[in-house]
Amino acid sequence: MMRSLLETPLAAPHSLGFGAMLLKLCGALALVILLILALAWLTRRAGWARPQAQDAPLLRVMQSQTLGQRERVVVLEVQDRWLLLGVTPGNVTLLSEIARQRDAAETRALPAGAFQQALRNALRKKGRAG
Template identity: 45%
Template sequence: MKNTTQQVQQVPASQPAVSAGSMLTQVSSVLAFIIILILGAAWLARRFGFAPKRAGAKTLNIRASVTVGQRERVVIVDVEDARLVLGVTAQNITHLHTLPPKSPTDSEESPSPVAKADFSNMLQTLLKRPGKPQ
């Protein structure tokens, strides 16, 4: 028999490829990215809505609102074929009156040409200096 010496090589214990701190940082950064992605998607959904607005949809606009009490208001709402005067409280909404629909040609009280002329005349009289001919 041959006398051979077997040499036992000691292999040093292998170090983990990634340290615990590095792994924790990597997992937390991925989690933060996912949360930011969810928040961004929610913001976009809220900003642009889930469905586009229909062109033929009826409109509902609040034209005026007056506070009458601590939690009570009177509101004028424009709908397609009428204007509604509603009493709004914390518990319910009451229909008070129906007004005729406002025609598109009716504009908010536009200043009349007479008022413009009066203003220009008044401005010219204010700009006149005493003793200076016009």
């Protein structure tokens, strides 16, 4: 006594309740978002997302000197100019503009005393120190 396929009751395709379908949908969405975040993290860690023009940066920190706990003076190179900046937690002030004098390799090798002397000279020209 075999029953034919037409006589056997089939499960309805929408037998899941609304809550169960919503839970499945949220789970799938969370999985896709986690996959995207994992791929973004992986590309950053592997270095694939870095820009290609690293050879010639537009802005370069040439020298930095700490003046207090949270104050410092920074020399930045922008194109063919050096900018002497005073940096505090709430403010960045342009102290002086200096024409480029040395190559970057020579500047990094300057001792701290030479930087301090250049800073004093720049501030005297600006009329801020005496």
